Amino acid sequence: MRERLLLCTDMDRTLLPNGDATETPNIRAKFSALCHLPEVTLVYVTGRHKALVEEAIADYRLPQPDYVIADVGSKLYRVEMPTWHEVPEWLTEMNQAWQGYNSENIIPLLSRFDQLELQEPSKQNSHKLSYYVPLTIDQAPLLTQISSTLKQHKIQANLIWSIDEALEIGLLDILPSNATKRHAIEHLRHRLDFTPSEILFAGDSGNDLAVLSSSIPSVLVNNASQEVRDEASQLTAQANNTEQLYLAQPTQNDNGNYAAGILQGIWHFHPNLRLHLQALGVEYDPEL
Numbered sequence: 001m002r003e004r005l006l007l008c009t010d011m012d013r014t015l016l017p018n019g020d021a022t023e024t025p026n027i028r029a030k031f032s033a034l035c036h037l038p039e040v041t042l043v044y045v046t047g048r049h050k051a052l053v054e055e056a057i058a059d060y061r062l063p064q065p066d067y068v069i070a071d072v073g074s075k076l077y078r079v080e081m082p083t084w085h086e087v088p089e090w091l092t093e094m095n096q097a098w099q100g101y102n103s104e105n106i107i108p109l110l111s112r113f114d115q116l117e118l119q120e121p122s123k124q125n126s127h128k129l130s131y132y133v134p135l136t137i138d139q140a141p142l143l144t145q146i147s148s149t150l151k152q153h154k155i156q157a158n159l160i161w162s163i164d165e166a167l168e169i170g171l172l173d174i175l176p177s178n179a180t181k182r183h184a185i186e187h188l189r190h191r192l193d194f195t196p197s198e199i200l201f202a203g204d205s206g207n208d209l210a211v212l213s214s215s216i217p218s219v220l221v222n223n224a225s226q227e228v229r230d231e232a233s234q235l236t237a238q239a240n241n242t243e244q245l246y247l248a249q250p251t252q253n254d255n256g257n258y259a260a261g262i263l264q265g266i267w268h269f270h271p272n273l274r275l276h277l278q279a280l281g282v283e284y285d286p287e288l
């Protein structure tokens with residue numbers, strides 16, 4: 001049977017060279033050429049919403065994906081240019097976790113928390129509710145209270161807390177508990193009937209760690225921070241998945257950053273695709 005690859009990649013600082021590290025010249029064009037092979041099903045896995053994914057595809061001349069897992073896992077689209085179709089089964093799963101509630105009708109349940117300020121409409125969707133929270137307040141008790149309010153309504157949610165350093169403000173995302181990158185990738189795998197070893201995930205940062213350290217074959221791009229590298233190695237070892245994580249590195253061919261790291265991951269996990277890589281001038285040590 002022909003080799004198949006379900007290539008699932010994070011966007012910012014994994015495929016998009018928008019970090020401090022440099023990108024090997026021409027490497028994204030080679031990545032695109034590889035993605036055009038009929039063997040490859042390309043999936044973008046990202047915190048971005050649809051409009052920002054489309055913007056990145058245009059700005060960075062990225063190949064059109066077959067699927068997009070967007071808004072931190074809360075949306076799954078099948079892309080059939082020029083149309084993005086929301087996958088109905090995924091929407092059903094999100095609805096189940098939230099007991100039929102959507103963002104709009106969760107807002108009134110949280111109205112008594114006056115420290116919460118709704119983010120802009122573009123940052124919300126039916127199953128992602130996002131607020132700004134001042135950094136001056138103690139967030140732990142607030143998050144506990146929000147959680148218990150949601151639980152009273154049987155809403156299964158994950159609260160994701162982060163900080164926008166530039167704006168000096170807290171960000172709170174409320175998502176269905178099953179809206180994770182990993183679960184969405186597994187959902188796609190079953191839907192498209194791929195085996196576990198036919199997946200490759202590529203990531204660079206903390207929000208990729210759950211997939212990087214799982215049994216899903218994964219590559220951590222070389223521009224990842226030392227901290228993420230250490231944490232990924234440690235979590236992977238704890239879960240006995242060391243064989244399933246490849247750490248991209250500088251080679252004679254490229255620096256292992258961004259798209260170069262992804263190509264190394266393909267070389268490492270999919271020897272049957274090496275001839276295609278070599279045809280594009282991408283060649284590594286056979287033992288890589």
Ligand SMILES: [Mg+2]
Pocket residue numbers: 010011012013014203204205
């Ligand atoms: Mg990233």
